[in-house]
Amino acid sequence: MILSKSINKYDPCLCGNKAFYQKCCKKYHDGEIPESAEALMRSRYSAYALNLVDYIVSTTHPQHPDYLGDRQQWKEYIHRFGIQTKFDRLEVLEFVDGDKEATVSFTVHLRQGLEDASFTEKSLFEKIDGRWFYKSGELVGAK
Ligand SMILES: [Zn+2]
Numbered sequence: 001m002i003l004s005k006s007i008n009k010y011d012p013c014l015c016g017n018k019a020f021y022q023k024c025c026k027k028y029h030d031g032e033i034p035e036s037a038e039a040l041m042r043s044r045y046s047a048y049a050l051n052l053v054d055y056i057v058s059t060t061h062p063q064h065p066d067y068l069g070d071r072q073q074w075k076e077y078i079h080r081f082g083i084q085t086k087f088d089r090l091e092v093l094e095f096v097d098g099d100k101e102a103t104v105s106f107t108v109h110l111r112q113g114l115e116d117a118s119f120t121e122k123s124l125f126e127k128i129d130g131r132w133f134y135k136s137g138e139l140v141g142a143k
Helices: 037-050 053-058 071-084
Strands: 086-096 101-112 119-128 131-139
Touching: 037 053, 037 071, 037 086, 037 101, 037 119, 037 131, 053 071
Parallel strands: none
Antiparallel strands: 086 101, 101 119, 119 131
């Protein structure tokens, strides 16, 4: 089953902020640089939900193993994940800001078919030339 991944400008943003998509993650998806690691994290979540594969790739740290591996295979994986997953909700638990590094802990509420595919992750972000990138993530607890 192929789910529709479209969103209107005046729909509430998928990232959980109480703002229209237009006023929230869309500007980042259109090329504006997120001002914080948390904004980047949220915009990556909504990009996964909308299957904006190139946005995921371009906001991943150049030293991340996925970035260094087979690019085409990685893109196909992201695309398949997006199609097979229902993105119910993002919950940001903690944001620890820094000059060069920042962490965001969050729970994503996901479903794949009848399975609950939710997980909690602490992500590490690094700033390079004034831009945040997703560097790595570790799962928190087990779900
Ligand atoms: Zn958003």
